[in-house]
Amino acid sequence: MSVLYLIIPITLVMATIAVVAYYWAVSTGQMDDLDSPPNRMMTDDDDA
């Protein structure tokens, strides 16, 4: 069961990455408005 010494740190690192990603998402304002972006998605890119 010594593998626990390896996988627990790995899970913690993964959790940290998730938290950092969440931090980035919140601080760039992606959680500020949850109503408009779903509609924006429907009609984009007519330059393409």
Place this chain on the structure above:
Amino acid sequence: MKQDCKEKRDTCCCTTAAGSHRTEPEEKLLNDSPFTPDHGDRDAGKFSFLDHPDFSVARCAPAGDAIMSTEFYLEGVHCTSCVPSIESLPKLLQGVVDARLDFAKSLLRIAWDTNVIRLSEIASKLDMLGYTPHAVHNHDARELYTQENRKLLLRIGVAGALAGNTMLLAIALYAGAYSGIEARFENLFRWISLVLGWISLMWPGRSFLLGAITAIRTRTPHMDLPIAIGLVAGMAAGTIHTIFQSGDVYFDSLTVLIFMLLIGRWTQFRQQRKTKDAIELLFSLTPACCRLVENQDIRVIPIESLNSGDCIEILAGDSVPADAAVVFGQSEVDESLLTGESRPRRIDVGDEVCAGSVNLASSVRCRVHATGSDTRVGKLMKVVEACTKQKAPFVQFADRIAGKFTVTIMFMAVLTFLFWSYTDLNQATTNAVALLIVACPCALGLATPLALAVAIGRAARRHILIKGGGALEQMAKPGMIYLDKTGTLTVGNIRLMQWEGSDDVKAVVAAVEAQSGHSIARAFAHAFSDLQTGQAEQVEQHAEGGITGIVGDHQIAIGSPRFLSNRNFALPSWVSRNVDRYTAQCLTPVLIAVDGKIEATAGLGDPIRDDAVAALASLRRAGWQLEILSGDHIDVVRRVATQVGIDPAMAQGGLTPEQKMRIVTERCGKHTVVMVGDGSNDAAALAAATVGIAVHGGAEASLAAADVYIGQAGLAPIVDLIVGARRTVTTIRRNLLVSFGYNATAICLAATGIITPLIAAVLMPFSSFTVLTLSIGAQTFAKPVR
């Protein structure tokens, strides 16, 4: 691309004010370059104040090289298909760099290149598309809110991640306790939990510790206090037990507790903020510009750059931007905003007009002598602000019991310690600490925020915007309701109430009055809107209170009895009898003459709202005492009181805004005082009352002062509000009782020494879940009827 945009627009289901003329200017604008002057001159004129340097300094922010950005509150955003249609603005107008619409708030953030396009052109384009833009006033407040919201979300995220990982480790530990676990792994898991637990307490959980310290320092009971005691006791005990490798650890329960409490608080914060935002954005609908007369030229400038001594022009239908004296022209002003008087006042050269009143009849020129906060309205708003600040903060029921709760659990802990210390000192410490941890009021801390958030959200769906939970708790117990008259009990607009004359006359009246913006003309137009009317010619509005015109081959004169008798019309006896009757009923008499002979009489007045009688009756049944406070003449007020079923002795008239506020303040000490009003003549009273309710269609000043804004015409929502408030408080009480039951059970288990971390870990989420279900399931505000 052109085709594409048009198609997109056609699919928009919105039928806003401009829905009908949307496609035609659309075509034209698509073909125009932004600098084509033909549309710029006339339409941009309305918005030209946006290009004034003062506006840029006050409301715009630089966003790069020659790029500026600002925010507009848009009227007419109704459905989600407006989002792509508005956001295609950069494609329609060269120079618009970015356009982002916050659909929930109808807030457009726009960035543009100042070298290519002027802001006024963007605004007039939006106006043509049917989305009238309004400059937003309170940018800083919302910026602060966004920061606060992000901070809370971040804390929740971190707390959630820590709680999740600690729980995973706890499951291993619980399983190990039953089926055996190697000591070195148990030790490892405990140490990792310890680290995660302390991060959770010191980062997301810090707000509870700080709250508890403030509560102790200011000696005001707060829910944070018992929560912090539990958290600190749990962390300390867990740390000692981990270091000495004996005893229980509670890290999983504590991290989940922090996570859940943060979610509860954020929900309440977000819901309150949502309604506050909705109210504050309504402010933006007030005019932000005025017409400055300068060497025969008229320029539109922002109100901020108006100085005393300036000469301004006020068009018919516009509101007066500053305190001023008339220097040219005659008109009538509606001062109901200031005085509550529903009848218009005649103004002539030399007369004073106050900011906030509305010019009704014809355009006048005035010399400004006070602007902004120096005007009478401005001074009143300062009083309102002071009142709002002075109001003692309302301590929520849950916080009030938190004080007693803290004392009780401390007492219980000491008792437990003393009881067990006879047998075993070690066991005594363990049990006392366990009691402090399980007594931590998780569900108790969730109960109030959740119930309030749900109630405020449901109310908002019924167009009742509640700024804070305090208002709901305070309205649960009946007290005193003061009602304003004009605009609250009555419609607030003059309507045709009595008519004597043939139907043929109605048509010619409608034809003449259709060409005037006077309030009396609007009343006729409203009453005869379904009649076939001819075309009136040579319509002339006279400042002495009348209007003349020609319909077909008939000469028409409509006006007050004085206006007609001044023009040598004979007043037959039936006419004078009607005039006397209308005057006795507090109606404004209007006479109609066709070809020199009086053919019809009309009585106009401000009718009582349809649902007023029923609404007031249900309020009285609920145990509320009703009184009327009005600025209008006492006779009119008494008459309205009788009609809505209030004792005329309980009606006070002729009050100034200051007197209204004094009456409300005097009563506030003794009862719950609810003030229901619509305008700045009662804004101070709204702010002074325990709970101020602003009704639909009121002045913007009432939005700032009131705790509740009713976004729906009529008085019935007030009844909904009172009923909803009572149900909300019942829900809160029930939640508190349930969570208190759980805590009591846990305390008993801890005191008798049979609690284990596993029981605590199961009990805590279970109690929170019960509270959650009860809050969401509670029928606080019924679903809107459609």
